[in-house]
Amino acid sequence: xxxxxxxxxxxxxxxxxxxxxxxxxxxxxxxxxxxxxxxxxxxxxxxxxxxxxxxxxxxxxxxxxxxxxxxxxxxxxxxxxxxxxxxxxxxxxxxxxxxxxxxxxxxxxxxxxxxxxxxxxxxxxxxxxxxxxxxxxxxxxx
Numbered sequence: 001x002x003x004x005x006x007x008x009x010x011x012x013x014x015x016x017x018x019x020x021x022x023x024x025x026x027x028x029x030x031x032x033x034x035x036x037x038x039x040x041x042x043x044x045x046x047x048x049x050x051x052x053x054x055x056x057x058x059x060x061x062x063x064x065x066x067x068x069x070x071x072x073x074x075x076x077x078x079x080x081x082x083x084x085x086x087x088x089x090x091x092x093x094x095x096x097x098x099x100x101x102x103x104x105x106x107x108x109x110x111x112x113x114x115x116x117x118x119x120x121x122x123x124x125x126x127x128x129x130x131x132x133x134x135x136x137x138x139x140x141x142x
Contacts, residue, residue, distance in 0.1 A: 026136045033104045033134025034066045036093070040104075043091030045070060045127075047082045047110075054081070060089070068106050068127040074114060079123045082110035089127050098139050107131040 028036070037043075046055050056078060058070050068089045072078045087110050094101035108130040115121050 026138060028102065028104070028134030028136060030066075030132045030134070033132050034062065036102050036134065037068075037091055037104045037106070038062050040091040040093060043068075043089055045078070045082070045125075046088040046090065047078070047085060049077065049081050060091075063126070066106075066129045066132065067108075068129070070125040070127075071122050072125060074121045074123045076123070079112050079125065082125060083112040085110055086130075087127060092137075094137060099137060100139055101137045102134065103137060104132065104134045107133075 041059060042057055043060050044055050045058050046053065048054060058072075061069050063069055070078075086107065089106045089108075090103065092101060092103040094103075106127055106129050108128040111126045111128065113124040113126065115123065
């Protein structure tokens with residue numbers, strides 16, 4: 001973990017720390033959270049447009065450092081809205097029958113990487129992970 005990520009964690013983690021023993025058991029460490037995230041194929045990116053929240057389902061993958069990689073059309077609203085902004089990404093897996101599963105949220109700054117100019121050019125967005133929060137969902141969680 002780099003110094004910037006440690007500083008971000010120190011400033012943010014106290015407000016998201018589990019409060020009870022049961023909640024602590026449900027918290028996932030960063031390594032386990034990223035392992036689960038690698039298994040998911042679709043997540044949601046959370047960003048703002050005109051100071052209003054926006055959520056978009058997206059396909060994604062993780063890079064070797066735990067960065068979330070998204071692909072979008074060059075010039076898309078998403079690419080324009082997130083460049084340089086701190087955004088959130090969330091993915092989960094929940095059993096519809098009993099509500100058990102997991103949820104992982106990644107917070108970080110978005111970097112927009114444009115590909116070579118072409119008619120079908122895509123833009124890659126990388127969310128640099130500054131905070132990774134994972135949680136198991138139990139049958140009684142709300």
